[in-house]
Amino acid sequence: xxxxxxxxxxxxxxSGTSVKIECRSLDFQATTMFWYRQFPKQSLMLMAxxxxxxxxxxxQGVEKDKFLINHASLTLSTLTVTSAHPEDSSFYICxxxxxxxxxxxxxxxxxxxxxxx
Amino acid sequence: AQKVTQAQTEISVVEKEDVTLDCVYxxxxxxxxxxxxxxxxxxxxxxxxxxNSFDEQNEISGRYSWNFxxxxxxxxxxxxxxxxxxxxxxxxxxxxxxxxxSNYKLTFGKGTLLTVNP
Numbered sequence: 001x002x003x004x005x006x007x008x009x010x011x012x013x014x015s016g017t018s019v020k021i022e023c024r025s026l027d028f029q030a031t032t033m034f035w036y037r038q039f040p041k042q043s044l045m046l047m048a049x050x051x052x053x054x055x056x057x058x059x060q061g062v063e064k065d066k067f068l069i070n071h072a073s074l075t076l077s078t079l080t081v082t083s084a085h086p087e088d089s090s091f092y093i094c095x096x097x098x099x100x101x102x103x104x105x106x107x108x109x110x111x112x113x114x115x116x117x
Numbered sequence: 118a119q120k121v122t123q124a125q126t127e128i129s130v131v132e133k134e135d136v137t138l139d140c141v142y143x144x145x146x147x148x149x150x151x152x153x154x155x156x157x158x159x160x161x162x163x164x165x166x167x168x169n170s171f172d173e174q175n176e177i178s179g180r181y182s183w184n185f186x187x188x189x190x191x192x193x194x195x196x197x198x199x200x201x202x203x204x205x206x207x208x209x210x211x212x213x214x215x216x217x218x219s220n221y222k223l224t225f226g227k228g229t230l231l232t233v234n235p
Contacts, residue, residue, distance in 0.1 A: 034222070043208065043225045044162075091160060097221065103169065104150065104212070104221050108162035 002028050004096045006109030013084055014117055021079045021112045023094030029074035030096035034106060035067070038091045050077040084116045119144050119213050123226035130199055131234050138194045138229045140209030146170075150212040151185065151192045152223070157205040168192065199233045206230050 003026040013019055023033055031052045036044040048069050049057040056069035066088075068080040077096075081088055091113050095106040120143040130136045142151065153165040166176065168185050176183045180197045196203055206228045212221040 043227045044223075046222060049222065093160075093162065095162075095223075103167065105152070105164060105167050106212075106221075106223055107164055108154070110159070110161040113160075 002096070002098045002105070002107040004094065004107045004109040006094055006112055008112060009110060010113040010115075012115045012117065015085050016083055019081045019084055019114060021081075021092055021094070021114075023077045023079070023096065023109050025075045025096040025098075025107075028096070028098050030077075030098065031074060032097040033071060033077040034095045034097070035069060035077075035079050036093045036095065038093060038111075040091075044093065047079075081114065084114070086116045089114055089116045119146075119211050119224040121209050121211050121224050121226035123207075123209055123229050125229045126227070127230045127232070129232045129234065132201060133198050134233075135195060135197050136199050136231065136233075138196075138207050138209075138231065140192045140194065140226060142190050142192065142209070142211045144211060144213065146213060150221070152210040152212070153183065153192075153194050154208045154210065155205045156208060156228070162208070165194075196231075199231075201233050201235055204231060204233045 005024045005026055007022045011019055033050040035047045037047050038044050046059050047062045050069045050071040052071045052074050058064045071077040091111050093111040095108045097106050122141045149170045151168045155163045155165055166183055173185050182195045184193045208228045209226045210223045212223050
């Protein structure tokens with residue numbers, strides 16, 4: 001099956017620093033990737049849709065200058081949390097969309113746990 | 118607007134019991150996809166099944182089975198002879214297309230925490 005990797009798996013940083021998270025589709029090309037945020041015991045919240053070669057589309061309420069997304073290739077999207085603060089601490093999950101004919105499925109990475117001190 | 122309801126927040130069963138996780142959805146689209154994902158304690162979402170809106174056939178995969186009924190807008194998931202390793206949060210999701218017909222976004226339910234006790 002399709003495999004998506006995410007790096008790092010966890011990160012602890014000081015308030016004010018920037019953190020970059022990578023999402024890679026390992027065995028398929030993904031023109032579209034998605035970034036989600038999940039708080040403990042809650043569902044996934046879509047933050048943005050990342051399209052290869054174009055600007056990301058952000059969901060309402062998500063600060064695009066805070067969460068920078070770059071989809072530089074068909075297998076890599078990055079999320080940079082700029083000037084991170086404790087309230088940005090969360091579990092960030094990416095997914096990559098595989099399209100086979102008319103059928104599409106999102107495959108998820110293992111997630112990145114961010115703790116901002 | 119798209120909506121997915123998983124009314125069961127938590128379910129606890131004893132190993133070998135059968136358990137059904139409910140999922141009810143709302144959409145105005147005539148073409149859509151339904152999904153189930155499993156999220157074990159490690160956090161990674163594992164894809165279980167995709168069903169498109171034109172295929173109402175039920176599906177069985179080992180101990181897992183899915184019942185899709187458009188008449189009731191439901192896509193329920195049954196685990197037969199549950200095992201401790203089935204303990205996880207299970208999410209039902211619905212995909213929509215934006216106005217351009219691409220960039221399908223997933224709308225997730227709130228998830229059901231299944232605990233299988235030995």
